[in-house]
Amino acid sequence: MQQPPFRLLAAADAALTRVDRADSPLRYAAVDCCATPEPEAHEAVAAGRARLVDLDHHLHCSVIGTCLSTAELRKLMARFADVKGASDLDIHHDAVRQTSHDPQVAKALQKALDHRHAPALQRASKLADAEALTAYWDESLHQGEVPGAYWAVLTHRKTTPALRQRVFGDVHMLSHLVGAANRADIRRLVALERDNAELREKLDRQQLRSQELMEERDRQIAALRRELIEAAAAAAPERQDRVEESDRAEKAAALIALQTARRERAEQTAAAAQAEAAQLAETLEHLRRHTQALGRELGAAELQLRLNADDGGRNDQSAQLDAQLQGRRILYVGGRPSTYPAIRDLVLRHGGEFRRHGGGLEDRAGLLAAAVSWAHVVVFPVDCIDHESVDNLKRLCTRQQVRYMPLRSAGIGCFAAAFSGPAEGAQAQGEGREDGPSGTSPICPRHG
Secondary structure, three states: OOOOOOOOOHHHHHHHOOOOOOOOOOOOOOOOOOOOOOOOOOOOOOOOOOOHHHOOHHHHHHHHHHHOOHHHHHHHHOOOOOOOOOOHHHHHHHHHHHHHHOHHHHHHHHHHHHHHOHHHHHHHOOOOOHHHHHHHHHHHHHHOOHHHHHHHHHHOOOOOHHHHHHHHHHHHHHHHHHHHHHHHHHHHHHHHHHHHHHHHHHHHHHHHHHHHHHHHHHHHHHHHHHHHHHHHHHHOOOOOOHHHHHHHHHHHHHHHHHHHHHHHHHHHHHHHHHHHHHHHHHHHHHHHHHHHHHHHHHHHHHHHHHHHHOOOOOOHHHHHHHHHHOOOEEEEEOOOHHHHHHHHHHHHHOOOEEEEEOOOOOOOHHHHHHHHHHOOEEEEEOOOOOHHHHHHHHHHHHHHOOEEEEEOOOOHHHHHHHOOOOHHHHHOOOOOOEOOHHHOOOOOOOOO
16 A cells, blocks of 8 residues: 555545534544553644644554555655565554654654645644634545645644544544445455356356267267168068068167157257356356456546545556546436545546536436537436436437446446546547447446
């Protein structure tokens, strides 16, 4: 993990703000999970900002882990110790320990934190009381700008012990929420891969069984032909006993009927096995595409977490988003209100324009036609929009020659994955057609 892990997801933000803090404020025992709690430090510094060493010792772990990336911390600690071969956790623990015992380390960490979060410190310096600081923290928490705001609020001279306890508790819970979300995605991906392997094994067994049945049928046909030849050869010579000849003819006819019935049953069994194998192959292909889609969404979600935590990080996927979103107008229809801000910020961050329409539930349906004519691309999550709205939206897009793109879900990961493919498909305009991620049509579980 090269960046602080606390750029909020919308779900985590909703979970933290569910309680009305005005009536029942959240209370946390200000104890770090990694250290033994110490007595409450002195009150906020009367003049100027508090230094890192002025904070309670149990806050050092949270501040260093949240406000500095592992790469920055490793580079800084290399000036004071041999970090070659040391794990990120070892370096973190050593930095927390030396903060309380080595003034030079504490001074270097203070300087690095102030330099990295200078914009947040400048903004917080204009706030004159704890109420304004609380509002600033809530806004930063909602927007996912946690590291800088956390450092600025903890060291502000007007920060009260209650506010310091509050922001520490929020950051502590964020680590659990983000970790739980990532673990759930990984468990789902592992389960899909396991199902995929089981279906492959079943398909292989069915194909082997089908091959065996066809070989058995061929052997029976060959045996039948030999018996027919033998029967014809035996009938050629004159028979003195016509009764025996008649019996042999009846036996041959009965044998032919029996073998024919067996052959027909074998052919029917083989045909059924082939049909089942084809159905299993289709199911396997569907699961493979679904697994790939989940992988792309998970990768896109992890990319957005890294990009949100790193102000300047760029990579190939980010460049693809730039290529597909820059200068384009995106209309988002339906979906969940909790995911709108994150999706809007993603589009704006990559140079696009963003509008949303509730699909007839939140906005007037008559405004939908005007919104479609404004857009270059219309996207809608198939799990958060009704069937009638989808049909109406497709008709409008076809009539106005605007490309539309159904999404598998309303999450930001699915949206980012849809625009993370090659740029060729995203550059086509005015075609009035349905596109999925990377130019393919997705399977809609509700609307077809």
